[in-house]
Amino acid sequence: MEELISEALPDGSRVGPWRIEGRAGYGTYGAVYRAHRVGRICPRSVALKLARYPNDLRFEREAELLERVRHANVPRLLGHGTWRAGPQGEAHPYVVMQWVEGVRLYQWNKERLRTAREVLRVLAQVARALEATHMRGGLHRDVKGENVLVSPEGHASLMDFGCGTWEGAAPLTGGILAPGTKAYRSPEALRFHWNHRNEADAHYQATPADDVYALGVTAYRLCTGIYPPPATEPSGVGEDERETQEVKKPPSQVRPLVPALEQLILRMLRDNPKERGRAGELAAEMEALAERAGAEADEPMNPNHSSVPSEITGRPVSVQREWGGWPVALVLVAVGLLLWGSGSLNTGRRVAPASRMTEGGTGGVADAAVEALPVSSAAREPEPSGLNLDMLKEPLPGQRRPPCPRFQISIQGGCWLEVPQSSPPCGESYYEWKGACYSPVAAPPRPRTSDPQ
CATH class of the missing domain: 3.30.200.20 (Phosphorylase Kinase; domain 1)
Incomplete structure (x- = not known):
């Protein structure tokens, strides 16, 4: 058998x-x-x-x-x-x-032009789900559009509590940060990760304010089609601190938005956790605004009115500076290293044969602990395969050795770059180390000692 x-x-x-x-x-x-x-x-x-x-x-x-x-x-x-x-x-x-019938939140928004009133009502329901979670000492820790299903009647459900925890629960995973999705992490979480990145026993303790911040990121992307900038960036003053990255482009500068809705989004994205408000307070404000808003709240929000691309595909400025000045040959060497390293793939677990895996999977899993509940009618988006390249015990051939320049990290005797907006599982191109994904840095070419004959 x-x-x-x-x-x-x-x-x-x-x-x-x-x-x-x-x-x-x-x-x-x-x-x-x-x-x-x-x-x-x-x-x-x-x-x-x-x-x-x-x-x-x-x-x-x-x-x-x-x-x-x-x-x-x-x-x-x-x-x-x-x-x-x-x-x-x-x-x-x-x-x-x-079993929950519905489509994922971002797909729901793409089905037809939504109004601010509809958006407020859906976000308020997600906030109510968070309120109930927080009231019982729990945390979701992976709030994002892919983990929200909306029914044809407009009923929203917060899904996938696989990353969740509660007060007093024993930690189940190693690393500085618990499983989650990097684009939705709070400033305080990213600063902690940066400041304790070299400490093997450091572990960030999430709070309800982390869930609220993730809800703010979800709302920003829902209304604009793009993510806000990363919550933090490496400081220009020192390598041991991280400065807060301000929301330099308020949602209304990307697409027209009801001012009150924009203020709620910006409030959830504030740097100070105490200023974001509790989930229940935000839900009440959203519900009240949905009821009292004028006719402008019933105007469809135009998803095509945007001066920016629909997704952020570039890397943060700090990483662009690091790679942008490299000669093309070195970039090719780095790509070669990644391809060479993919041969060292080690999942540590059995994976079903390809002939038996007929589905590509549902979208938006990112680095959630487990998949969200199924979506019956949504078009499925591609997702990470769930595979990881474990950090190597020694540097790759041709990899740069310490001392590593600024923005690079010394790991296991080699220099590495953290991959922005990426969290485990890191796929087949990057290596996992302490809850983050890294790519190897190629060694600079040696200067020639003689002219060719």
């Missing part, structure tokens, strides 16, 4: 009392299946999230957090357990949740 693989179960498979109907999503640590309870006359579909790796404690913690957070804008926990597979009978945990 063919051995079953947790991330590629065929239709009809049994997982505890649940029968698989089909796979709906795939992420770094788990696969999401549409399923139903065996033996029911008219069974309802559920979302069953099954761990790729045995004994993954993230699933137990997610189940505990969902059990604590019972709210209309959070999927309801229906059960959890373990599924055993393989000759050793390895136990793969799973959680079962309410």
Whole structure:
């Protein structure tokens, strides 16, 4: 009998009392299946999230957090357990949740021109979900548009609590920062990461203000189509500090926006965590504004009125300065190093054969601990494969050795550049080290000692 693989179960498979109907999503640590309870006359579909790796404690913690957070804008926990597979009978945990119909937030915004009133109502629901989470001592830690589903009726659900935690819970992952998505991280989190980047035992303690900041990034991108600038940048004064990167382009300078909505977004993106407001306060303001706003709130927000590209694809200025002055030959050497390193791919885990992985997966997983619940009607976007290149024990051939110039970091005897707006899983092109992704720096060419004959 063919051995079953947790991330590629065929239709009809049994997982505890649940029968698989089909796979709906795939992420770094788990696969999401549409399923139903065996033996029911008219069974309802559920979302069953099954761990790729045995004994993954993230699933137990997610189940505990969902059990604590019972709210209309959070999927309801229906059960959890373990599924055993393989000759050793390895136990793969799973959680079962309410099936949520809808599309991801950014896709919802692309379906047709949305109004400020619609946006406010949806964001208020997400804020209410965060309020319920925070009131019970929990944190989501991966708030972003890809983790919000909106139903055809406009009901928003905050999904994927796989990165979540609660007060007093034991940490499950190493590294300075917990799993999350770098573009949504708060200034205080990035500063902590920068200031403690060389400390093996440093660990950032997230707060509700981190979730609020991520909601602000989500709102900014929802209304403008682009991300705000990174929350911090390396200081021009010293390498041991990080200065706050101000929102130099308010949302209304990218696309026309109701002033009150813009002020709420900028408030959530403030550098001082205490000035952002609590999730419940923000939800109440959004709800009140949606009710009292005038006719301008019913005008469609024009997604094409923009003087900037729809996505940020360039690197922060500091990294552009580092690479921009290199000769083309050195850039090619760096690319060659990356290609050479891809041969050292080490996932540390079994991956299903390509012939059995018929789906590309759902989008927006980034470095979330597990995939969000399935989306029934959204066009799926590409996602990271979930693979990692582990940091090498010694430098690559041709890699620069310390002392490393400014903006480069010495790791395992070589010089590396942190990859902006990228977090583990780093894919097949970059190497993971302490919760961040890095690319190797090629050694500068040696000066010629004689002229060619």
